[in-house]
Amino acid sequence: MRDFSRSLPMSLLRAREAVMRQFRPSLRAHGLTEQQWRILRALAAIDAVEVTELARTAFLLGPSLSRILRDLDARNLIERKTAKADQRRSMVSISEKGVKLMASVAPSSEAIYAEITRRFGARKLAELQEMLGQLELCLASSDAGDEITDNM
């Protein structure tokens, strides 16, 4: 069997960890985890979203998101209110305090990203992301175990 340290899952895991290791100290200094930061960034780009849509955007599972939103709400970094039309839906938005926190983190975050880009090369980075996107696409909505059946 293949040397598993050279397998695709391990390559992806190590690469991502190498990248995140750069960001974590800065986020931690601001009292944020990687996932909390993802949520704030997703919220900053829009006015308000439903929880399900936010989960899709921030790439978090529902249960994780529920817990994190509870925490962010308790810290007054976000605001929530149930939708008028559908009482099941909860609309989430970033608060004033959340915006300020983002503003304080963004500079170092941007700097770190720029440094990574500089080291790896902007062109290569674009190529890498293109390939990652293709990989994701070619595995989308189908298990490699059972074939795609587009006629059922």
Added chain:
Amino acid sequence: MRDFSRSLPMSLLRAREAVMRQFRPSLRAHGLTEQQWRILRALAAIDAVEVTELARTAFLLGPSLSRILRDLDARNLIERKTAKADQRRSMVSISEKGVKLMASVAPSSEAIYAEITRRFGARKLAELQEMLGQLELCLASSDAGDEITDNM
């Protein structure tokens, strides 16, 4: 600020999740998590290793590994014994039962990997892994925040 869904960390996260989604059902059917499988695979390749070395190989943090080894030991999938020369060190090896479990999981695991390779293309896969390795290397042992100082 950059659309964070197109950032490198998110690209890597989504790509890895797309890949792991293929494997998880099979592993789960055999009562193994991704991390437990990594450990068994790492152990299968060698005779016995220290915990610290195993953590490096399986790319797990010490505390996670401690817990998982406790569990795998309770399930008799591995064996442990303290080193003679140094009582601090614990030597870990895969058990007979562990080897059998691996043998029962390996076929479907191999098949899934082969299918991923077929879909994405063997050449592209090699290129992708090459780039991931370079990325990892160019970020190794240094924070993108503070420059490398190789003269201290």
Added chain:
DNA sequence: CGAAGATACTTAACATGTTAAGTGAATGCG
């Protein structure tokens, strides 16, 4: 209308990620 089903989210339970602190054993050095 009203019961069955679907939907949006939350809770629960267990496994791992992550950092800090703890424990016991080896090492270095005066």
Added chain:
DNA sequence: CGCATTCACTTAACATGTTAAGTATCTTCG
């Protein structure tokens, strides 16, 4: 030798990943 330091690992505490079950609301259709 003896004691401070280092080392290998474990435990603790909290946050998230993952699957299953639960809750409230909405929709559908007889």
